[in-house]
Amino acid sequence: MDDNPLGLPPWPYHDDTERTALLRALDQGQWWRAGGGEVEAFERDFADLNGAPAALAVTNGTHALELALRLHDVGPGDEVVVPAFTFVSTSLAVQNIGAVPVPADVDPRTWCLTPDTAAEAITSRTKAIIPVHMAGQMADLDGLGELADAHGCVIVQDAAHAQGASRAGRRVGEYPSVACYSFQNGKLITAGEGGALTFPDRELAERAYLLHTCGRPRGDLVYEHLTGGSNYRMNEFSAAVLRAQLDRLPRQTKIREDRAALLDELLAGLPLAPQARDPRTDVDPQYMYLLLMDPARFGVGDRDRMVERLRHLGVPAFPNFPPVYRTDGFWAGPAPDATVGELAARCQVADTVGMLGLWLHHRILLAEPETLRRVAALVAETAGG
Incomplete structure (x- = not known):
């Protein structure tokens, strides 16, 4: 059976650019960041794309979140507000450093954490808030930043879906908070795995560098471990592939945004609500095309x-x-003193979106309009439209 009967573009996409990049990394003779140039070149380009003073490439997005939290001295006994609707790595990263993730509900249209929903989850133990830019739609960082300042905690952005996103004239890396990204196989740029952080200043970036390389400063040859930390380093091959992927991202983002708008039109009138676009959004990279089935028409299963x-x-x-x-x-790690039922009662939007929501892979948004019309017809047929 044809596993791609609609002729959708493949993902991950690659061509000779990646092959050339891999050979370039291979021929360096040094395949880790201390001896090569691919990781540092990627960091410079990625920071520029996102409007940040500096970036740090790491092993994956989960490690990026853990590193950001460690950078802000979050640890055992602390609480971190997270959206209830997110991939589990957002809460898992909190638990991996011994802190307690406290789920908060999300906006009923954008499905992002909001200042109001986050405020309901804050306690005297809250040390950080992690907004997730769900499917590329940026959360209200201005409002969340004001909330964090008022309660003496920090913002750590989960931007796994949001490479190159922009809201109200500001890119992800232009906000005064650390942002964490993922380059896992399905992400908008990918090397199979990988992650990165962007920083509001270079001093914070250098502290993160130490933590990500077992406490060793740049150029160390005498095992001068200045801090604790771990090995979160990215290898040269991954960075070489990501440099090739990064070059295509702005062009692919424009295509995805245009196709998402078309798909919104094609699915209008169906008992399916797409994720709303916040009017302050400048660029939404459209990592996923999210849909919510009408709770009045559909039920469990x-x-x-x-x-x-x-x-x-x-x-x-x-x-x-x-x-x-x-x-x-x-529930396998540090968790709130609450039952599933109690958390569900506090997070009713997230509960509904988790039960009746679905998403279409962003590769469909790189297809030609005629192919997208065929996809829309199948969605309409399946939804009973």
């Missing part, structure tokens, strides 16, 4: 049946992330 049918028809559809508190992994 309908979403999974729709996803299964779409996949059978060749549409790369997936169920939404469950709320973090509805995963066993959430």
